[in-house]
Amino acid sequence: LLQLPSCCMLTMITEVQTKELFRRADAVCFDVDSTVIREEGIDELAKFCGVGDAVTEMTRKAMGGSMTFKTALKERLSIIKCSREQVNKLITDHPPQLTPGIKELVDVLHQRGVNVFLISGGFRCIVEHVAAQLNIPFSNVYANRLKFYFNGEYAGFDETQPTSETGGKGRVISLLKERFSFRNIVMIGDGATDLEACPPADAFVGFGGNVVRPPVRDGSAWFVTSFGELLKELEKI
Template sequence: MSFDVICFDCDSTLSRVEGIDELARRVDLFEQVAALTNAAMNGDLALEAVYGERLALIKPDQAAIDWLADLYIREMVEGVSDTIKTLQDNGKLIHIISGGLRQAILPLAALLGIAEDQVHAVDLLLDENGDYLDFARHSPLAVSGGKARICRRLRMHHSSLAMVGDGKTDLEAKLAGAYMIGFGGVVKRPLVQEQADVFVSDASLAAILPYVL
């Protein structure tokens, strides 16, 4: 199959880490926050039930976002750079669709040659001192069904779209007519293995290429 647009989740797909969980680890709240993240990614809780609660516990500031941006790049999944370049060389439009924090994802996107307007994630709101205020509560990506909404927007301009990701929120892209490739190279979630159109377990993201070219 061939697709005009290939969309990628970020956490546990482009990078080995779950960003908000790592921000929690940084302030000794990992177990509490990771339990909420896993509940949402496994489909046990709605994303909106945990999103604000996690950030209210962590209160990430500018220094934390800069730290996470570096971590995303250091922990890039095997094969990411080559996979993205191969897709771009074949004329594919690449988007990142993530429930993560946009400011932390943008440096990784820039490294991969993905334009800022092709990065869909949740904006963090900071004050003039760089301290945490809130997050963009209107963002569709902070609630269940948000990835389907972004995919529907993209499909208004492109006939065929694939979504690559590891969690329940990535499966939602199927509601927008996307072909969903479950990536289990970092974490294998039974729900995704069952419901994805295809599931790859390889540690390298390059394992998706036969399904999108």
């Protein structure tokens, strides 16, 4: 196999190198909100709980990289204060909508023996619902955990999860490299927290199929606006 240097060894990895690493990847990690699914899960939860406007603005700032992720997460959840019942009802009444092409892409990756992971700053209860639709094992899901009191009221979130922090997605990828000795890991996502995961990811693909974030678009060697572009690249093998 062609061995390419990881992006931590390059001043700027090129689009050609990124595409080659994607074709040769033995693990692909996807962000979930606004990437694998069309919406931002926390924004949908906020709307469902009647505090949508306040939380959407804070999400925009967080995704643009203007505040730490943990600060944004804590502040947004303190506004929402969702109960366990509200979360369950949201998933039942408004299940997350898969982005067109993602199921086909994940199916092809699985057929080729590529390990697929979901690494999300969203909530595990929602991300597991997405993983089930894509036949991704729950053991390959890394996301934040909401906490509830015995009566079901909101009790905070698990702050020990790496995905609750800025740089957390990179820490998950480092952990995957240590645990499985993957040669090439590619991260795909729409946000600043995804872009910063390379390195330790060997390559990053910016995704703008649902929303285009200028800092991510400008910072990506390869930026796509549909999963069809990624499928087309795999056909070259």
